[in-house]
Amino acid sequence: MTQLPAHKFEHLCKEVRARTGLVLGPEKAYLVESRLGPLARKSGFASVEALIDAMMRGDKAVLTAACEALATHETFFFRDKTPFEMFEQVIAPTLKGARAGRNLKIWCAAASSGQEPYSLAMLLDEAGGPQADILATDMSAAVLEKAKAGLYTQFEVQRGLSIQRLVKHFDQTGEAWRIKPHLRQKVRFEQSNLLEDFSRLGRMDVIFCRNVLIYFDIETKAKILERLAAQLADDGYLILGAAETVVGLTDSLRPAQGHRGLYTRAGAAANKAVAAA
Amino acid sequence: MKTCLVVDDSRVIRKVARKIVEDLGFACEEAADGQEALDACRKSMPDAVLLDWNMPVMNGLDFLIRLRQEPGGKKPVVVFCTTENDMSHITQALRAGADEYVMKPFDGEIIESKFAEAGLV
Ligand SMILES: C[S@@+](CC[C@H](N)C(=O)[O-])C[C@H]1O[C@@H](n2cnc3c(N)ncnc32)[C@H](O)[C@@H]1O
Numbered sequence: 001m002t003q004l005p006a007h008k009f010e011h012l013c014k015e016v017r018a019r020t021g022l023v024l025g026p027e028k029a030y031l032v033e034s035r036l037g038p039l040a041r042k043s044g045f046a047s048v049e050a051l052i053d054a055m056m057r058g059d060k061a062v063l064t065a066a067c068e069a070l071a072t073h074e075t076f077f078f079r080d081k082t083p084f085e086m087f088e089q090v091i092a093p094t095l096k097g098a099r100a101g102r103n104l105k106i107w108c109a110a111a112s113s114g115q116e117p118y119s120l121a122m123l124l125d126e127a128g129g130p131q132a133d134i135l136a137t138d139m140s141a142a143v144l145e146k147a148k149a150g151l152y153t154q155f156e157v158q159r160g161l162s163i164q165r166l167v168k169h170f171d172q173t174g175e176a177w178r179i180k181p182h183l184r185q186k187v188r189f190e191q192s193n194l195l196e197d198f199s200r201l202g203r204m205d206v207i208f209c210r211n212v213l214i215y216f217d218i219e220t221k222a223k224i225l226e227r228l229a230a231q232l233a234d235d236g237y238l239i240l241g242a243a244e245t246v247v248g249l250t251d252s253l254r255p256a257q258g259h260r261g262l263y264t265r266a267g268a269a270a271n272k273a274v275a276a277a
Numbered sequence: 278m279k280t281c282l283v284v285d286d287s288r289v290i291r292k293v294a295r296k297i298v299e300d301l302g303f304a305c306e307e308a309a310d311g312q313e314a315l316d317a318c319r320k321s322m323p324d325a326v327l328l329d330w331n332m333p334v335m336n337g338l339d340f341l342i343r344l345r346q347e348p349g350g351k352k353p354v355v356v357f358c359t360t361e362n363d364m365s366h367i368t369q370a371l372r373a374g375a376d377e378y379v380m381k382p383f384d385g386e387i388i389e390s391k392f393a394e395a396g397l398v
Binding site: 161162164167175 | 362367368
């Protein structure tokens with residue numbers, strides 16, 4: 001592999017960061033060849049450098065494709081377990097009463113290929129409620145296509161899913177497994193970039209935003225958390241990934257006592273007290 | 278230390294599985310078919326059984342049905358590990374008392390995930 005000229009690497013980093021938030025430090029330079037190499041070949045460029053040249057000439061489609069290729073889309077069903085236990089044991093019971101008469105609004109921001117929202121759909125199905133509308137968004141059109149199809153490989157359905165859940169919630173189609181239609185219908189997929197305005201999505205009772213902020217710089221994390229807080233109902237919940245926190249980044253959210261990774265709006269208790277007065 | 282019996286007629290697969298299971302902290306025994314596995318269980322019930330389906334002498338399903346009738350035979354957590362990866366085989370195994378089901382090809386990550394689902398790790 002020929003060395004990429006420094007100014008081209010820097011151009012790539014700058015463009016990708018501006019578009020997606022992803023910080024590509026020099027220590028991530030190896031990702032450029034391993035993830036853009038296949039894209040370059042597929043798109044008919046002679047090299048990664050040629051692909052970046054096209055980007056520098058202003059080819060937006062190439063930039064979009066490069067952003068998708070450079071992002072980490074890794075996910076699996078019931079990832080980390082605890083967020084889903086918290087949802088079942090803390091969030092759903094608390095909000096159920098408060099939302100009597102209307103569906104719970106759940107948003108999986110950066111949902112990748114759909115395992116996270118479908119895990120929630122399975123949980124709600126098994127518990128027989130509460131009724132919920134699940135919105136799943138991602139910036140990548142490719143992962144959303146897969147998520148919408150709800151079709152997973154044998155490998156994917158063996159990560160995080162018990163055999164009982166596989167049998168109950170999936171249909172086999174050849175070598176692959178498709179999530180049952182009534183669960184697929186529970187989840188709405190939409191393309192949305194966390195760096196852009198998402199207020200049109202409406203107020204949410206529960207937001208899962210996991211394993212995406214880790215890729216961003218502090219300033220970007222802080223801004224997104226601020227806007228997520230604004231999107232959250234006063235008594236709503238935010239769930240972050242295991243390596244993520246709001247601490248030191250925003251005053252609008254605070255950790256829920258005794259539950260790692262769970263956050264509520266700061267001042268929410270104050271709002272409740274006012275309402276009770 | 279928890280014990281795991283790896284049952285497969287392929288020596289290569291037993292070797293791969295043993296390595297994975299030992300890395301998960303189990304002491305490992307091997308059997309090459311259902312009858313050998315049943316003999317091993319009669320001597321000492323393991324905590325877990327990783328079980329192939331198609332084997333000479335006695336297949337995995339017949340072994341499982343007999344195991345569950347043995348004294349203490351309800352105790353081992355049985356995880357099928359087989360190329361039989363269609364829904365009808367899976368439901369048949371579950372009805373016979375299997376706890377988990379791995380569809381081959383497998384790797385360490387899948388075994389770990391399935392052992393976790395079955396409460397073994
Ligand atoms: C590692 S996956 C996390 C999936 C899932 N939330 C989980 O925890 O398993 C991160 C996802 O974030 C998406 N992503 C990255 N930057 C984004 C942005 N600026 N806006 C929306 N999605 C983004 C990527 O496309 C990728 O699918």
